Amino acid sequence: MSETPSGVVGSAPSEPSHAPAFSPLYRQIKSLLGKSLQAGEWLPGQAIPSEFELAARFGVSQGTVRKAIDEMAADNLLVRRQGKGTFVATHAEQSTQFRFLRLTPDEGGAPALQRRLLECRRMRAPMEVARLLSLKSGEPAVQVRRLLLAGGPQALRPVVLDDLWLPGTPFKGLTAERLAAWRGPLYRLFEAEFAVQMIRAEEKIRAVAAAAEEAELLAVAPGTPLLSVERLSFTYGDRPVEWRRGLYLTTAHHYRNELN
Amino acid sequence: MSETPSGVVGSAPSEPSHAPAFSPLYRQIKSLLGKSLQAGEWLPGQAIPSEFELAARFGVSQGTVRKAIDEMAADNLLVRRQGKGTFVATHAEQSTQFRFLRLTPDEGGAPALQRRLLECRRMRAPMEVARLLSLKSGEPAVQVRRLLLAGGPQALRPVVLDDLWLPGTPFKGLTAERLAAWRGPLYRLFEAEFAVQMIRAEEKIRAVAAAAEEAELLAVAPGTPLLSVERLSFTYGDRPVEWRRGLYLTTAHHYRNELN
């Protein structure tokens, strides 16, 4: 293309010392699309404009838009559906239901877990939590504690004890009642009611011995080895918006991982 | 293209009942490239032919070859280097050194682990191992046991106790001497000396209590919680070629994972 339309810059021929890294057109498009997502121009589950429309908007060819969308689909930000369109990823769909839960029964595939809410309270963020969530000390936070239970209707056994911390400001209306009433994935609640989309997460996994209180909640003997799974979740713009620690009982379950 | 060259089929216009899934050209190319890799036509670290050469060989356009290579690069089978060519992935490079080891020090980035070989013996594959490696019962296997140790030169502490099982036939010349003399990644030895490339792996992680023997080797008290990491590794064609169990001491280290 010879013209330079709407916000997209042609490849600068020469840059000052230590050039700020050449960025191809499709990456600029990707960045612009990311900003639109972050601004809420298209909501989770909704379709974004077609590739040709976006190409016209940005003044590039359809193939260039395509490459940008390809990458965002690989990042799980968008979902392509042939014949229908491209959609903003959501935690509402069955297929992405357990995208972040890697706990699997040793026998049989489906997790099929029940939830039991133990606690939900607002407080000033503890120092460690404030640091991880990039909050100023003294800012409000929400703590949630819950159990996940597995097994048939009669033989329900606790498997996961989760402790979550969320920044208080974006999660202003989050209460125990709200949580207890919610059916469906937690992250779906967050995106639907609080406009917070969980995009990616980092986990740190250790083996620990169950403390007295944890052991009682999980119905195991104190000292039982448990998987400690610390998770820091990020939303658009790599901003951390959730920290949680899960204690997984791995007698009949395991944490599965694929290495590529 | 209007002609149908060397082994590549055009999109069949109509298929019999329950059509065997339409496969685009670039996937057929990908499959052919995969077979060449498996056959050892290009060895780890070597360059494969240029995109134009491959396009000519397969009778497709350069863009189609490019898309096939793109996917194989995403699968970590190939590595692209602008200006130089496309190379068969290898475990020799620094960058892919610890592709499969997710254990990280709590403080500081580099793992920097030392190895200590404990055992290497040939035996008939135990039933469980035979099952996992798709061996017939009674077929030979190689068991390797080793320690990984972390810390400065004076304060070396055991961190990982690894037990590996390998199929005896492909690993015919593998001995304790061979292993002890080897400097560099284990998987590099496997690909260089035994023509076995580890491509991907599946891990199952649990928390367990250290048994007496394990505790002694790791220099911890019996009953100490350890991460049990079971890994099944695959080579070309999704054939399992290694099963290992690692016991990770996670007091100063953790298993890191990224969720997308």
Place this chain on the structure above:
DNA sequence: GAGTGGTCTAGACCACCAC
């Protein structure tokens, strides 16, 4: 049949590397 994403092509030009 119209609209969407998916594939394939051919050609131009750019960025990087080696000689």
Place this chain on the structure above:
DNA sequence: TGGTGGTCTAGACCACTCA
């Protein structure tokens, strides 16, 4: 300077969905 991968374009046609 020539060869490699990387980007971008324009256009054709296929596959899928839905009205």
